[in-house]
Amino acid sequence: MRPYSGLHTPPVKKEGIGRPLRFSIPRENKVVEGIEDAIHRMGIRDIKIFPSALFPVHEHLIPYIEDGTISWIEGSLNGPLGRFASEGGLLPHPVVLRTHGGRTRAIEAGDVVIDVAFLAASAADPAGNMTGAVGPSAFGAAGFAFADAWYARKVVVVTDNIVPYPCTPISIPSTCVDVVAKVDRIGDPEGIGWGTTQITRDPRMLMVARRVIKVLEAAGYLKNGFSFQAGAGGTSLAVVKFLGDYFKERGLVASFAMGGTTGYVVRMLDEGTLQAILDAQAFDLKAIESLTKNPNHMEVSHHHFGNPHTGGAITHQQTACFLGATEIDVDFNVNVNTHSDGYLLHGTGGHTDAAVGSEVTIITAPLIRGRIPVIRERVTTITTPGEAVDVVVTDHGVAVNPRREDLLKSLKKTDLPVVDIEDLKRKALSLVGKTIEPKLGDEVIAVVEYRTGEILDSVFRVLK
Amino acid sequence: MRPYSGLHTPPVKKEGIGRPLRFSIPRENKVVEGIEDAIHRMGIRDIKIFPSALFPVHEHLIPYIEDGTISWIEGSLNGPLGRFASEGGLLPHPVVLRTHGGRTRAIEAGDVVIDVAFLAASAADPAGNMTGAVGPSAFGAAGFAFADAWYARKVVVVTDNIVPYPCTPISIPSTCVDVVAKVDRIGDPEGIGWGTTQITRDPRMLMVARRVIKVLEAAGYLKNGFSFQAGAGGTSLAVVKFLGDYFKERGLVASFAMGGTTGYVVRMLDEGTLQAILDAQAFDLKAIESLTKNPNHMEVSHHHFGNPHTGGAITHQQTACFLGATEIDVDFNVNVNTHSDGYLLHGTGGHTDAAVGSEVTIITAPLIRGRIPVIRERVTTITTPGEAVDVVVTDHGVAVNPRREDLLKSLKKTDLPVVDIEDLKRKALSLVGKTIEPKLGDEVIAVVEYRTGEILDSVFRVLK
Numbered sequence: 001m002r003p004y005s006g007l008h009t010p011p012v013k014k015e016g017i018g019r020p021l022r023f024s025i026p027r028e029n030k031v032v033e034g035i036e037d038a039i040h041r042m043g044i045r046d047i048k049i050f051p052s053a054l055f056p057v058h059e060h061l062i063p064y065i066e067d068g069t070i071s072w073i074e075g076s077l078n079g080p081l082g083r084f085a086s087e088g089g090l091l092p093h094p095v096v097l098r099t100h101g102g103r104t105r106a107i108e109a110g111d112v113v114i115d116v117a118f119l120a121a122s123a124a125d126p127a128g129n130m131t132g133a134v135g136p137s138a139f140g141a142a143g144f145a146f147a148d149a150w151y152a153r154k155v156v157v158v159t160d161n162i163v164p165y166p167c168t169p170i171s172i173p174s175t176c177v178d179v180v181a182k183v184d185r186i187g188d189p190e191g192i193g194w195g196t197t198q199i200t201r202d203p204r205m206l207m208v209a210r211r212v213i214k215v216l217e218a219a220g221y222l223k224n225g226f227s228f229q230a231g232a233g234g235t236s237l238a239v240v241k242f243l244g245d246y247f248k249e250r251g252l253v254a255s256f257a258m259g260g261t262t263g264y265v266v267r268m269l270d271e272g273t274l275q276a277i278l279d280a281q282a283f284d285l286k287a288i289e290s291l292t293k294n295p296n297h298m299e300v301s302h303h304h305f306g307n308p309h310t311g312g313a314i315t316h317q318q319t320a321c322f323l324g325a326t327e328i329d330v331d332f333n334v335n336v337n338t339h340s341d342g343y344l345l346h347g348t349g350g351h352t353d354a355a356v357g358s359e360v361t362i363i364t365a366p367l368i369r370g371r372i373p374v375i376r377e378r379v380t381t382i383t384t385p386g387e388a389v390d391v392v393v394t395d396h397g398v399a400v401n402p403r404r405e406d407l408l409k410s411l412k413k414t415d416l417p418v419v420d421i422e423d424l425k426r427k428a429l430s431l432v433g434k435t436i437e438p439k440l441g442d443e444v445i446a447v448v449e450y451r452t453g454e455i456l457d458s459v460f461r462v463l464k
Numbered sequence: 465m466r467p468y469s470g471l472h473t474p475p476v477k478k479e480g481i482g483r484p485l486r487f488s489i490p491r492e493n494k495v496v497e498g499i500e501d502a503i504h505r506m507g508i509r510d511i512k513i514f515p516s517a518l519f520p521v522h523e524h525l526i527p528y529i530e531d532g533t534i535s536w537i538e539g540s541l542n543g544p545l546g547r548f549a550s551e552g553g554l555l556p557h558p559v560v561l562r563t564h565g566g567r568t569r570a571i572e573a574g575d576v577v578i579d580v581a582f583l584a585a586s587a588a589d590p591a592g593n594m595t596g597a598v599g600p601s602a603f604g605a606a607g608f609a610f611a612d613a614w615y616a617r618k619v620v621v622v623t624d625n626i627v628p629y630p631c632t633p634i635s636i637p638s639t640c641v642d643v644v645a646k647v648d649r650i651g652d653p654e655g656i657g658w659g660t661t662q663i664t665r666d667p668r669m670l671m672v673a674r675r676v677i678k679v680l681e682a683a684g685y686l687k688n689g690f691s692f693q694a695g696a697g698g699t700s701l702a703v704v705k706f707l708g709d710y711f712k713e714r715g716l717v718a719s720f721a722m723g724g725t726t727g728y729v730v731r732m733l734d735e736g737t738l739q740a741i742l743d744a745q746a747f748d749l750k751a752i753e754s755l756t757k758n759p760n761h762m763e764v765s766h767h768h769f770g771n772p773h774t775g776g777a778i779t780h781q782q783t784a785c786f787l788g789a790t791e792i793d794v795d796f797n798v799n800v801n802t803h804s805d806g807y808l809l810h811g812t813g814g815h816t817d818a819a820v821g822s823e824v825t826i827i828t829a830p831l832i833r834g835r836i837p838v839i840r841e842r843v844t845t846i847t848t849p850g851e852a853v854d855v856v857v858t859d860h861g862v863a864v865n866p867r868r869e870d871l872l873k874s875l876k877k878t879d880l881p882v883v884d885i886e887d888l889k890r891k892a893l894s895l896v897g898k899t900i901e902p903k904l905g906d907e908v909i910a911v912v913e914y915r916t917g918e919i920l921d922s923v924f925r926v927l928k
Contacts, residue, residue, distance in 0.1 A: 008489055011487060014485060017482050021479055023772070026779075127781055170764070174774075176774070276630055298632065303637075304638070309487055311640055313639065314630070
């Protein structure tokens with residue numbers, strides 16, 4: 001593993017690993033009943049898992065980790081599994097935290113070889129052509145599934161909805177699929193959008209969102225052709241809502257939004273203030289519905305979204321992104337993985353991919369959260385390097401990265417409370433009295449892999 | 465090179481070659497003016513060409529072959545270039561003739577490494593996202609381009625229509641693209657459909673087409689869920705027209721048609737007698753228009769269409785295909801490449817892929833063509849092995865491959881003129897007096913590579 005050496009690092013190798021060659025005979029039927037049959041058919045044991053992310057719904061995996069059935073996790077941890085890992089629960093291998101783009105890079109470069117990929121489908125035909133766009137359990141764009149489908153040694157499509165050949169539309173073609181496992185239900189679509197995909201109701205954060213619009217306006221970004229990506233946090237969603245209002249009021253038309261897609265972005269497409277949605281993942285039910293209805297709402301892979309070792313990721317074309325943080329430091333480094341007590345509680349998602357690619361990266365956060373300063377001398381963990389961050393917008397002021405002199409100049413002409421980030425740090429400290437310091441052991445429980453494959457930071461065990 | 469050993473041969477290797485890893489920085493603009501600039505930028509010389517097929521419009525390449533600029537061709541030859549090769553014009557390497565599915569197999573297995581792919585686009589954005597579906601020079605599905613885009617060391621998108629980012633829809637993503645070359649015009653859309661895509665007006669062949677419908681009906685194939693692929697020849701098109709009439713009259717609904725897509729197939733989709741079109745290539749302008757309009761008209765790659773070394777090609781799911789022939793022999797081997805005088809004048813297209821995959825493969829042909837028997841003791845060149853052919857329908861009778869006893873039994877119950885293929889051979893000979901024998905040299909000017917990569921036959925130099 002190489003240490004981090006800058007935002008843009010070319011691949012070490014000239015070519016990726018080969019895709020498995022398969023072999024099939026006419027009219028082959030790949031359907032088996034249940035995942036157990038699929039696993040039995042392939043003889044799987046001693047499991048290393050490579051999810052895009054694990055959430056509270058995956059808490060039931062903890063006993064399998066404790067008994068050694070699962071011996072290694074490479075993927076984002078949110079909530080209980082992160083807490084478990086922070087307390088030393090995951091031995092002997094540190095968890096590897098990657099961005100969405102970095103995850104596909106790792107697959108394509110051969111850094112991670114997937115023996116078996118289990119890919120959920122809301123509709124699949126007996127040959128394995130599949131989609132997430134239609135069916136009773138439709139979940140929208142299947143952006144994560146593409147790289148896994150291309151490179152995994154064996155691919156199992158898991159579905160509760162076998163449709164006649166050919167599945168319509170087709171996201172992943174039959175050519176990549178070995179087994180179609182029929183289950184009773186792949187999940188609850190009502191669960192999509194739970195948690196992070198509600199607009200904030202916190203008046204402080206609504207003010208922050210309005211300030212983001214003012215920053216973009218003052219800097220001259222809000223015009224025809226503007227493009228953006230928003231995180232799934234409530235403040236980012238508020239920014240998108242205000243952005244939609246702004247474009248509608250002025251008769252402007254944005255170029256594209258990269259999703260994680262929400263109803264707020266769909267509204268812009270429907271109202272004609274946005275020309276296209278590039279969608280790798282639905283954040284709510286409106287996003288799912290729009291994908292099948294509007295030809296300008298296009299499904300894309302996370303390879304296309306953010307793999308830096310390709311001829312051109314979508315994130316590299318974005319004008320702006322609005323992202324959250326658990327902590328931000330005076331060098332503009334952003335932490336979204338750990339809390340200030342050291343606990344690993346959140347995945348990276350597309351945070352770094354979006355921040356590095358966008359022309360202007362805006363981080364929104366309250367100055368303090370609970371009794372904890374968000375703006376600090378040093379972040380507990382670096383998720384996204386400060387050199388990829390342009391503006392930090394808080395309820396107590398707006399700080400501009402000194403390397404963006406142009407932005408600083410524009411913003412100083414406005415009534416926005418532009419301050420030095422050191423001032424924000426001091427203000428936060430004065431409000432809470434003192435920062436907490438996490439009690440950490442020497443043991444590395446996770447590493448933050450930068451999107452190009454270099455190691456950016458380590459996460460340490462929390463001592464209780 | 466291995467000799468042919470049967471219809472279904474697994475891959476020799478477990479995995480294909482790696483895809484090139486690229487590297488791009490935000491807001492990179494890949495546009496250059498003209499192909500010359502693109503070539504200059506990459507330093508290309510000593511050219512081996514790997515087209516899907518060369519046609520009469522490519523006759524101007526002959527001087528480049530004569531002066532050694534082009535030293536090797538792997539791809540189908542139609543017309544003048546085939547004639548030139550037959551007369552020994554292409555030294556020192558024999559031409560390699562592949563099926564559409566076999567061509568993608570060869571790319572993915574690394575049998576052919578493409579240094580530079582030039583991919584036409586009727587719309588492309590400055591990052592290289594591209595499509596053939598829209599724009600003044602729209603040509604429809606870009607099925608051929610996918611494997612080239614995935615594996616070529618350098619990919620040049622050639623377009624006469626640069627659109628703002630993001631191109632909509634996207635067939636090939638920017639991640640695969642190195643250069644976008646802007647030219648005045650990529651071609652003449654009016655030329656699509658020239659030549660082979662007119663329905664036959666020959667009363668003999670219209671009768672043949674009607675007999676095909678009777679064969680399918682008698683064998684019980686014409687029911688809901690029927691799927692098919694038709695070649696681009698006039699008789700195959702007539703079959704599709706009659707099939708559309710048949711389904712409409714009886715209120716039946718076919719499942720899918722695999723295209724090469726024509727207006728006759730689009731008519732079925734529009735009339736509701738067909739549920740989906742899987743489209744790798746447009747054969748006429750109606751196919752182009754439908755692709756952008758109807759969500760059940762889906763673009764697919766030729767990898768998905770017919771690569772046998774994958775988890776499942778579309779051709780492997782077809783009920784029936786209707787294909788042409790220059791010659792058919794008493795073992796049901798079919799020749800579509802050479803004429804009986806030995807000249808290599810036609811490409812293979814998807815002929816073998818369709819024949820091997822379909823439940824029932826029907827070859828249509830006149831008994832004699834000019835003064836030349838089409839049904840013969842031995843074909844001049846084997847394009848598609850007889851074991852993949854079920855029925856031969858001619859103006860003088862219908863012959864069933866003896867391995868299809870079930871079909872023979874069904875057809876004998878009808879008023880169709882069911883005959884032994886030996887009878888057809890004798891009848892043809894009696895009509896023309898005697899067959900011509902080509903005058904061939906020892907020199908192999910082309911090899912027929914079976915779709916799984918084995919050598920099926922050789923094409924020899926014609927002595928003038």
